[in-house]
Amino acid sequence: MATIEVRGLTKRFGRVVAVEGLSFAVAPGRVTGFLGPNGAGKTTTLRIILGLVKPTAGTALVDGVPYRELPFPKRSVGAVLEATSFYPSRSARDHLRVLCAMAGLASGRADEVLAMVGLTDVARRRAGGFSLGMRQRLELAGALLGDPGVLVLDEPANGLDPQGIAWLRSFLRWYAGLGRAVLISSHLLSEAAQTVDDVVIVAGGRLVASAPVSELTGRFPVSVRIRSPEAQRLVGVLSAAGLRGHYESNDVVVAEGTTTEAVGPLLAANSVVVQEMAAVGGTLEDAFLALTGQYYQLANQPSGQYQPPGQYQPPGQYQPPGQYQPPGQYQPPGQYQPPGQLGSQPGRDGSVPPSGSGTGSVGGMP
Ligand SMILES: Nc1ncnc2c1ncn2[C@@H]1O[C@H](COP(=O)(O)OP(=O)(O)O)[C@@H](O)[C@H]1O
Numbered sequence: 001m002a003t004i005e006v007r008g009l010t011k012r013f014g015r016v017v018a019v020e021g022l023s024f025a026v027a028p029g030r031v032t033g034f035l036g037p038n039g040a041g042k043t044t045t046l047r048i049i050l051g052l053v054k055p056t057a058g059t060a061l062v063d064g065v066p067y068r069e070l071p072f073p074k075r076s077v078g079a080v081l082e083a084t085s086f087y088p089s090r091s092a093r094d095h096l097r098v099l100c101a102m103a104g105l106a107s108g109r110a111d112e113v114l115a116m117v118g119l120t121d122v123a124r125r126r127a128g129g130f131s132l133g134m135r136q137r138l139e140l141a142g143a144l145l146g147d148p149g150v151l152v153l154d155e156p157a158n159g160l161d162p163q164g165i166a167w168l169r170s171f172l173r174w175y176a177g178l179g180r181a182v183l184i185s186s187h188l189l190s191e192a193a194q195t196v197d198d199v200v201i202v203a204g205g206r207l208v209a210s211a212p213v214s215e216l217t218g219r220f221p222v223s224v225r226i227r228s229p230e231a232q233r234l235v236g237v238l239s240a241a242g243l244r245g246h247y248e249s250n251d252v253v254v255a256e257g258t259t260t261e262a263v264g265p266l267l268a269a270n271s272v273v274v275q276e277m278a279a280v281g282g283t284l285e286d287a288f289l290a291l292t293g294q295y296y297q298l299a300n301q302p303s304g305q306y307q308p309p310g311q312y313q314p315p316g317q318y319q320p321p322g323q324y325q326p327p328g329q330y331q332p333p334g335q336y337q338p339p340g341q342l343g344s345q346p347g348r349d350g351s352v353p354p355s356g357s358g359t360g361s362v363g364g365m366p
């Protein structure tokens with residue numbers, strides 16, 4: 001039984017089509033990630049589900065009815081859409097008590113939800129002095145007041161530190177474990193992949209995929225990471241074979257949406273020297289790429305900035321080889337410690353180039 005059901009949803013703002021023909025369902029007892037690049041139509045869809053925006057066409061049902069027809073909306077669905085305002089001088093507890101009064105709930109519920117989000121110790125402190133992470137927990141507490149069967153959070157991880165994200169992750173798992181439905185949006189596919197059971201992926205207002213994460217990541221080819229002293233020729237061979245990808249560094253190329261089984265024979269046939277080759281990924285980005293043909297930019301970048309498929313970034317934009325540690329400075333082999341004691345030997349890892357070589361970038365973007 002679906003707790004949220006979106007059918008044929010379309011929303012136009014003038015000439016802008018924010019959502020087009022979108023259909024998906026959210027199951028209870030699971031965390032569903034509503035994922036896609038910025039501008040994909042996620043917030044618009046969530047606002048329609050919550051009765052805040054009227055769709056141009058289609059329906060969005062919560063527990064089988066449109067939001068506005070729910071007998072007790074706060075008990076059916078709790079939501080945190082975007083930074084709401086607090087009276088800065090009001091304590092966290094008083095803020096929630098006001099919300100209780102507005103929703104016709106007993107004021108004692110405020111302390112219960114404060115405990116659920118771990119804010120009991122600061123219940124009497126002014127919300128205006130809260131850190132971003134504490135404010136987000138307070139907003140979450142507000143969404144939980146009605147003990148809702150459905151929790152909807154729009155980009156809840158934005159601005160949270162790793163600790164905050166880890167806490168949120170375990171909280172959402174716990175809440176779904178109570179048999180509730182959790183729907184969270186995110187433009188960061190990889191981050192959300194660790195949190196959610198199911199994904200609904202959108203791009204340009206349209207559905208890209210709707211499936212359990214494991215099913216989706218297993219459905220598509222992985223990427224292949226290749227280290228070669230003739231990377232430029234390697235890229236030529238890959239491009240000629242219709243494969244797209246990006247440089248990870250001067251001598252490392254990642255071919256996307258393919259397999260080592262496909263790439264190996266191709267490079268052998270073209271006599272490309274290979275020093276390393278490994279399958280990587282099987283990630284949601286790979287699935288997104290395979291489904292849309294777009295390169296998904298992980299960083300916080302507006303959607304227009306994807307690297308176009310087929311275009312390898314020229315090696316010149318990476319750190320020139322001369323800045324790597326020259327071979328002469330490595331410790332000569334004779335000075336290594338005998339096996340078993342290698343771990344403590346400084347310079348053992350001297351073959352690693354200094355940081356900043358571009359290996360941490362995604363999509364070949366420096
Ligand atoms: N009130 C609005 N008026 C006009 N355009 C809007 C409005 N709300 C959203 N849009 C547009 O609809 C598209 C989808 O936006 P949004 O739902 O916020 O995407 P997301 O949350 O996935 O980033 C964007 O192109 C956005 O500019």
Ligand SMILES: [Mg+2]
Pocket residue numbers: 042043044154155
């Ligand atoms: Mg949004």
